[in-house]
Amino acid sequence: MRDALRKKVIAVCDEKIAKKGPGVGLSFYAFFANKNDNPELLMEAAEWWIREHELDHFEKATKIKEMVQQADRNRAAADH
Template sequence: MTPVLKEKIIKVCDQKIKTKGENVGVSFYAFFKNKNDNPELLMEAATWWIKTHKLDHFEKAIKIKGLVENI
């Protein structure tokens, strides 16, 4: 995982947890704008989420943050 994606995921998870609590769920789309302005980074996130970790569409933000911090 690139440092750019790792930083983005942690930042978004922290924001979601802060505003909605520790039970908030996220999908890998949460890390991107509705506009697909960085397809390479989106594919990296999707591959990590779906192929590498076989995660469900929505997972707890705290779980995702923990996985990313341990890379």
């Protein structure tokens, strides 16, 4: 997942959690406007969500945020 998408996922998860609490669910569509202005990025998010992780349509924002942050930590550890 490219850096811009990771940052967007974390920001959206933080926003949803702040507004609706830690039990809030979302789909990968939550990271995009209703108008599909970046189909490549949308497909990257869908690939990560559906094929790579086999997630349900709706997942808890806290789970998604943790998955992205854990991937960042794993990547950083592998670089050292």
